[in-house]
Amino acid sequence: MITNLAEKPKTDPDLVLVEGIRRRLNTSLKGKADVIEMVLVCLLSRGHLLLEDKPGLGKTTLAKSLAESIGGHFARAQCTPDLLPSDITGFNIFNQKSHEFEFRKGPVFAEVLLADEINRATPRTQSALLEAMAERQVTVDTQRFDLSEEFFVIATQNPIDQHGTYPLPEAQLDRFAMKLSVGYPATDDEVRMLQEAVSPDEGSQADKAPCLNPGQLRQLQSRVSGIAVTTTVQDYLVRIATETRRHMSIALGLSPRGLLTLQRAAQARAFLSGRDFVTPDDVLDVIDPVLGVRLGLEIREANRVTQEVLDVVTVPTYSEK
Amino acid sequence: MSPDVVSRRLSGPERVSKSPASSVRASEITASLRLHVICVVLCLLAAFIFTLTEHDDHHHTFWCIFEISVQTLLVVMTTIYFRRRISLLNQTSVVIPILVMVASLSLICEPIQRLFFETGHAFEILVMHSQCNLMLALAVCGFRLQFQRLAVLTAVFTTIFCYTISDAPGLLPLTVLFTIVAVIWLVASWWETVDRRILSPDHGRLPKTWLATGAMLPLLVMLAAGGFGANTVTTALEGFMPGSGGTGDYDPFSRGGVNDGDALIAGNKNIRSFAPIEDAPFVDSVKPSLYDVFNDQFDGPAKKIENQQRAIALPPDMMKHIHQKMAEARQAGREFSLLRSEKQANDDPIRDLKTHALFYVAGRTPVHLRMEVYELFDGAEWTPFDTDQIDGLQMTETDDRFWLAIPQAGKGLDVFSGTATHSIKNANLDGNTVPTPPYPVGVSIDEVNRSDMYIVSENRVVSMNRKSVPAMTSINFVSRCVDRTAMEASDWIFVSRRNVVSRRKVIRTADDLSDSLPADKEMESARKLASNLTVDDLCVSLPAGKEMESVRKLAGKITDGLPYGWAQIAAIERYLQENYTIDRDTKATDKTAPVNEFLFETRRGPEYLFASSAVVMLRTLGYSTRLVSGFYARPERYDSKKRHTPVYAEDAHFWCEVSLGAGLWLTLEPSPGYGILQPPLGLSARLWNLLLAVYQRAVENLFLIALLVLATAVILFNRRRIQDRLLTWRWQSALRKAPDRRALELAQLVDHRLRLVGMTRKTGTTLRRWSCQPVLAPVRQNLTRVVDLADEAKYRRTIRHSIDTKELEDLATQLSYSELRKLLNSSAATSDKSSAV
Structure with a gap:
């Protein structure tokens, strides 16, 4: 549902950088341009991503490639019921030599954290991620540690096998910017994938080199936050939020935090389209994944309800400036 | 993602399906403040007109002004109140009970008013009162377009109703003002609808309701014209409402009709004239009269009475002594109120109201009033045959009135159907014979309680047993009607061999x-x-x-x-x-x-x-x-x-x-x-007659009607082209405006054209996404360009100082109505072909 993907020559250096990441991700995950576009939107809007899909569709591959391309440290936490909060955040250990407690950093201290099958972790462990995701900091034994400025969580969950899982509470879901479903690749892409598996090209080292220098991601993110949003579009955003709160099928409408996330995502989308202003089309492009994570509904159902909401909310007209 | 993927997703079943909830809400559109204000003004004007009409027979200027001020204040305040709290009234479940309550308010109050204050309204005024209240309530709720439209419709009806039944002063200028405001509302409403682009699915064909309305409209117009061929609606619809007269029923609160409601009856203060009004007080006069007062107290009448003939004796307490010259109002039916302010009455010199009419008839017409019957004919001259008078006539009393029962002719003949009441009001008729309707069964003159005052001949012609029927006497008849159509239908042998x-x-x-x-x-x-x-x-x-x-x-x-x-x-x-x-x-x-x-x-x-x-x-x-x-x-x-x-x-x-x-x-x-x-006639017969009259009128004006139908058909057929022309003119006038404005207007124009060709964009979809539909693939590039320009104009912070007008004009030409139409037709043809294959 993404529009305006016309291949314009990218003259903006920032867009050239993003194009590098996009190309890298497209190589690792074939035929999923729209998913990758949303991943980029999520990354640039400083949001966290929840991937919900069946096993073996490339969720982890996508997360790893992204970590590689943005040049950060990648960590992975395989969530199981016996995973402890300290396994995520880190813990203090007594150093026999120095007779002092020293802090062993957990995977949250990486730039990109892949929390695989997050719904298998106990609520206690899940909530340990809350503070990290919302405030980019962790507190261990009253001691506060700041996380990386570029900290980015990609969580995955399997919607099919629900046995022994702990569904994510709404509070935690709201801390994710988007929920995406990767989906099966198209036939052509699958054939291409099989061919590459037969004669594996190890790939040059250059292919694995990060696309961004340290600090460049932060620059891109701050540029996105400066994209212009007129009051007309903001009014449209608020009307959408109000409508979600009124809709019969939605128990919990869009929160103000969700509204901010939606605006930021629309800004990122406008930036990726090469514009310095947000249009209602940008909002519509990103609304499905942003609402999808918040409405507490299954993805297809969430899309249907979102469409119902959008049908009711009139898009701004071109009548006056 | 390629555009094709987008369009597939857009046109997929999920996107097209419209939930009932969303379609309901689409109709609950909030109208702009401008439109709402016009609507409120319009409804208030209609309410003024109604108030004037309601008071036109009383001339209570103070109450009129008071009522108008109160309702204006109330409506304006509630409108402001609810406009600020739209969400409060935004649910139909809240609004509907309020509307019902407001509408039934006057209906509830009326019995109380009649019971305790002994005042009331005629039935039609009561109904209109409640409709007027409903109209004002709808106007208050006019922030929702559906209520606003209903309010305006009601206002138009109210105004037409008032204009046809009343001749209150100031009605004409108010109605003209109403018409002007109504036209302004219509224009504003149209432009707003166009701007909003409400966009119910449009299939590019004439909807069935339109066709039905189109077919019904001329019929309704002709029905109205046929019905209103008489002077006013009151005459055309007489008998439908108790207050409209013609039924013979009596409604104490009616404004007119055969029995002339109380409004026409004289008062008893400052009497200065005689008039043919019953129930008026008796006043002494030197003119010949049907009545005489035996005044025991004062040893006979003070004035000598000229030409005294047989008269009805009245008790002295029924008479008023007036020691001044009295005027005569021989014209019947004038609303001749004697209740006038003292000063005004003394200022005006009194004068007689003369008429050339011999007498007046109240009641259904045409009616043949018999005076003389001739039986013998010698080839050149007719001579009446001396007939006897009917003896032994009896007086009966009903509702304080004395009726002379006339023996009914044709007993045992089943030819009668219904009765008729007529009141003959004598003005200048000489002689003692009263013009008598055919088949009379009863005659009555106010206070005449003696049967020997009447002479009824065998021919059923009524005369008075005196030299003349005094002027300004009102003689009431009840007669039967003969149904000639029934006689035609039955094999009636009525004349013996x-x-x-x-x-x-x-x-x-x-x-x-x-x-x-x-x-x-x-x-x-x-x-x-x-x-x-x-x-x-x-x-x-x-x-x-x-x-x-x-x-x-x-x-x-x-x-x-x-x-x-x-x-x-x-x-x-x-x-x-x-x-x-x-x-x-x-x-x-x-x-x-x-x-x-x-x-x-x-x-x-x-x-x-x-x-x-x-x-x-x-x-x-x-x-x-x-x-x-x-x-x-x-x-x-x-x-x-x-x-x-x-x-x-x-x-x-x-x-x-x-x-x-x-x-x-x-x-x-x-x-x-x-x-x-x-x-x-019964209702069905009346309707049938109306239809016949309409048919006749239609046949008479066949050419005009055909021309009208043709013109309407041409306009209906080309309505989209005409709209496109209007919108294009509007856009062309925008070319002189600021660059950003030009780009925005172009996007609007294109949006309207898409609607006109039947590709109405949904309110929840942007033009860019709408252009992703497969049908629009050939013009997608142009559409996207239009949207790009408009987006930049609308959402960019900086203001553009110049724009390529040539490019805009080219885009407008490439996306013209005819081009889009062609595109749609060719795609329809292609899909037809593929489905056939």
């Missing part, structure tokens, strides 16, 4: 007489002869002479093959109506056989020749017939303001009657252009 036999006898006798006796003795002998005969026998007698043979032949020719009875009579009546012309200036020159001259030579003449010819022709066939003179109350003369039909001297008329036996004489009208009072 006996008459045929006696006819021959009379003719033979008359022949003998004419030969042997001198002319002056002739009639006397005939009278003697006639004294042995019944009236029925007498009324088949024919003048002597050979002239009658040709008349008999003609009558035989007209009725050839028709069964004896009604069919023959109707044929004669119709023959005269259709083949002869009324001409009051044509005088008979043939002294011996004027009827023959009329029938065979001139074929034109006054009504008495028509009536005489009919009588003679019917007598040759053996029917008992007679000539009647009197007055004809013409429906064309009906004055809807005074609610009376004046009868002038030129309304003197002749017609004939045929005996049905048992003393009943049926009115026949051989003169063309005259009608006979029919029984009151």
Whole structure:
């Protein structure tokens, strides 16, 4: 549902950088341009991503490639019921030599954290991620540690096998910017994938080199936050939020935090389209994944309800400036 | 993601499906403040007009102003209040009960008002009151477009209603103002709808409701025109509402009608004139009067009364002593209120209101009012047969009124259907004979409680047992109606064969007489002869002479093959109506056989020749017939303001009657252009007549209607092109505006054109996404360019200083209505082909 993907020559250096990441991700995950576009939107809007899909569709591959391309440290936490909060955040250990407690950093201290099958972790462990995701900091034994400025969580969950899982509470879901479903690749892409598996090209080292220098991601993110949003579009955003709160099928409408996330995502989308202003089309492009994570509904159902909401909310007209 | 993927997703079932919830909400559109204000002003104007109408018979200026101010204040305040809290009233479940409550308020209050304050409203005013309240409530809720439209519709109805029933001063300018505001609302509403682009699925064809409305509209217009051919709606719809009159019902709160509601009845303060109004106080006068007051207390009347005749004695407490000159208002039905302010009354010099009318008739018309009946005819002159008066008449009292019961003729004959009430108000009629409607059963004059004041002849003509009927006397009649259509339908044999036999006898006798006796003795002998005969026998007698043979032949020719009875009579009546012309200036020159001259030579003449010819022709066939003179109350003369039909001297008329036996004489009208009072029609019959009238009118104006239908069809067929033209003009005028404005207007124009070709964009979809549909693939690039330009104009912070007008014009040309139409048609053809394959 993404529009305006016309291949314009990218003259903006920032867009050239993003194009590098996009190309890298497209190589690792074939035929999923729209998913990758949303991943980029999520990354640039400083949001966290929840991937919900069946096993073996490339969720982890996508997360790893992204970590590689943005040049950060990648960590992975395989969530199981016996995973402890300290396994995520880190813990203090007594150093026999120095007779002092020293802090062993957990995977949250990486730039990109892949929390695989997050719904298998106990609520206690899940909530340990809350503070990290919302405030980019962790507190261990009253001691506060700041996380990386570029900290980015990609969580995955399997919607099919629900046995022994702990569904994510709404509070935690709201801390994710988007929920995406990767989906099966198209036939052509699958054939291409099989061919590459037969004669594996190890790939040059250059292919694995990060696309961004340290600090460049932060620059891109701050540029996105400066994209212009007129009051007309903001009014449209608020009307959408109000409508979600009124809709019969939605128990919990869009929160103000969700509204901010939606605006930021629309800004990122406008930036990726090469514009310095947000249009209602940008909002519509990103609304499905942003609402999808918040409405507490299954993805297809969430899309249907979102469409119902959008049908009711009139898009701004071109009548006056 | 390629555009194709997008379009596939857009046109997928999920995107197209529209949930019921969303379609309901789409109709609950919030109207702009501008439109709402216009609507409120419009409804307030309609309410003013209604208030004026409501008070037009009372002239309570203070209450009028008070009511208008209160309702204006209330409406404005509630509108402001609710406009600020739209969400409060945004649910239909809240609004509907409020509206119902407001609408039923006056209906609830009315019984209380009537019970405790003894004031009330006529039924139609009550209904309109409640509708007016509903209109104002809808106007308050006008932030929702559906309510606003309903409010405006109600306002238009209210205004049309008020304008047709009232002649209050200031109504015309207010109505003109209303029309102007209504047009402004219409224009504003149209532009707003266009701007908003509400966009119900449009299939590019004329919806069925449109077609139905289009077909019904001319019919409704013609129905209205047919119904309103009379003066006002009140006359057209008389009898439908108790207050509109014509039913004979009495409603104490009605504003008019046969019984003339209380508004027309005089008061008893500062009386300065006489008028033909019943229930008015009795005032002493030197003029001849029907009433006399035996004043025991003062030893006889103070003033000498001229020409005192028989009179009804009234008790002294019924009379008021007025020691001043009194005016006379001989015109009937004037709203002649004697309740006037003291000062004003003294300032105006009093004067008589004169009229040329002989008398006035209140009640249904046309009606034949009998004065004299002629039975004997010698070929040139008609002579009435001395009939006895009916003895032993009884007075009955109903509702404080004394009625003289007139024995009903034609007992046992099943020809009557319904009754009619008429009030004859004498103005300038001399003599003691009262113009009497046919088939009377009762007569009443106010306070006349003695049967010897009346004389009723066997012919059922009522006179007063005195020299004259005083002016300004109101005489009320109740009569029966004869259903002629039922008679046509039934095989009614009403004239016995006996008459045929006696006819021959009379003719033979008359022949003998004419030969042997001198002319002056002739009639006397005939009278003697006639004294042995019944009236029925007498009324088949024919003048002597050979002239009658040709008349008999003609009558035989007209009725050839028709069964004896009604069919023959109707044929004669119709023959005269259709083949002869009324001409009051044509005088008979043939002294011996004027009827023959009329029938065979001139074929034109006054009504008495028509009536005489009919009588003679019917007598040759053996029917008992007679000539009647009197007055004809013409429906064309009906004055809807005074609610009376004046009868002038030129309304003197002749017609004939045929005996049905048992003393009943049926009115026949051989003169063309005259009608006979029919029984009151039922609703279905009335509607049927209306349809017939509409049909006739449609046939008369066939060319005009065809032209109108053609014009409407052309406009309807090209409505999209016309709209496109209008929108294009608007856009072209925008080319002079700022660059950003031009780009925005172009996007709007394109959006409208898509709607016009039937690709109405949904409100929740942007133009860019809408352009991703496969149908629009050939023009997608142009559409995207338009959207890019408009987006930049609308959402960019910086203002653009120049724009390529040429590019805009090119885009407008490439995305023209005809181009888009072509595109859509070709895609439809392709899909048809593929589905066929």
